[in-house]
Amino acid sequence: MTTHMLNDDDLPLLPGSDLSKEDVQHRIDDWIARLGTLFQGAEAWADAHGWTASHPGTVAMNEDLVQRHDVAPAEQPILRVEGPQGAYAVFKPKGLWVIGANGRVDLYTSKGVYVLIDQADEFREPLWRLFRVREKPEGIPYTPELLAELA
Amino acid sequence: MQQLPRIKAAYDWFYGQWQREASRLAEAGDVSALAKLDEKRDTLERGVFVLMFGQFEVAVDSIFQTARTRRLGEADWALRRGWDTGSLQGRKIPFETKLSLVLDRRSPTFGKILGTYATRNHCAHGGMELSVGSIDSLAAELYAWCSELRP
Numbered sequence: 001m002t003t004h005m006l007n008d009d010d011l012p013l014l015p016g017s018d019l020s021k022e023d024v025q026h027r028i029d030d031w032i033a034r035l036g037t038l039f040q041g042a043e044a045w046a047d048a049h050g051w052t053a054s055h056p057g058t059v060a061m062n063e064d065l066v067q068r069h070d071v072a073p074a075e076q077p078i079l080r081v082e083g084p085q086g087a088y089a090v091f092k093p094k095g096l097w098v099i100g101a102n103g104r105v106d107l108y109t110s111k112g113v114y115v116l117i118d119q120a121d122e123f124r125e126p127l128w129r130l131f132r133v134r135e136k137p138e139g140i141p142y143t144p145e146l147l148a149e150l151a
Numbered sequence: 152m153q154q155l156p157r158i159k160a161a162y163d164w165f166y167g168q169w170q171r172e173a174s175r176l177a178e179a180g181d182v183s184a185l186a187k188l189d190e191k192r193d194t195l196e197r198g199v200f201v202l203m204f205g206q207f208e209v210a211v212d213s214i215f216q217t218a219r220t221r222r223l224g225e226a227d228w229a230l231r232r233g234w235d236t237g238s239l240q241g242r243k244i245p246f247e248t249k250l251s252l253v254l255d256r257r258s259p260t261f262g263k264i265l266g267t268y269a270t271r272n273h274c275a276h277g278g279m280e281l282s283v284g285s286i287d288s289l290a291a292e293l294y295a296w297c298s299e300l301r302p
Binding site for chain 2: 057063064065090094095097098099100101103104106108110112113115117119129131132137138139
């Protein structure tokens with residue numbers, strides 16, 4: 001809730017500019033932990049279905065807020081799962097501070113590119129929702145079982 | 152929100168083109184080219200976000216004007232009270248003022264809309280730091296918010 005009336009001529013600060021360095025670090029730590037849990041679910045599914053999982057690298061978290069607060073850029077893990085007949089899915093984190101969500105992961109597969117966002121509020125249990133799938137503009141709740149269909 | 156389907160359809164077409172190229176690069180493992188393609192998508196999505204939110208602003212304005220016209224016509228001052236003040240006439244009425252007259256300020260949606268409006272202003276005034284979570288998710292949110300507005 002705002003504490004003053006927004007004026008259309010107000011200098012448009014970068015959203016989140018009022019965060020302290022500690023706040024930024026706390027959000028980053030939470031994001032990395034959420035990615036870890038998300039990937040663990042996908043890896044467990046892969047293992048249970050005879051697919052392989054690997055971590056082909058990382059993506060540096062270098063968003064403007066991170067730089068402004070002089071926080072060391074965290075490394076976001078990338079996950080790749082591979083199945084039979086060339087099926088694959090790569091979970092590549094896009095970033096935490098995205099418009100309209102509490103983090104986004106791009107899901108590249110042999111069948112397309114999907115958008116996975118966490119719709120939960122900060123520090124709440126994640127609500128991962130998948131978009132650009134099944135021609136459902138409203139998206140669908142993400143579960144690792146979807147990999148069989150998407151990859 | 153009349154033009155939102157058209158804006159969304161244009162974005163969907165571009166996403167289809169982007170997805171074809173992104174899939175090709177992902178399959179080839181060309182991380183650097185994929186990152187450059189991603190930047191193009193980020194730029195486009197920021198623009199689409201501003202255009203989409205603009206449609207919501209039009210909706211807020213339209214419902215506000217209906218609310219104002221209805222109440223200005225009231226003979227009973229108790230119902231007309233405040234609506235005939237000078238600051239609510241003319242065209243230069245701040246967005247937050249109009250919004251607060253067609254949506255309860257105490258609703259959780261009110262704060263979310265203002266937060267998104269601030270982000271919209273940041274992007275529209277040159278901010279290039281933020282990526283969009285999901286254009287589809289944002290569109291769904293805008294329609295949901297619009298359904299809560301009352302004349």
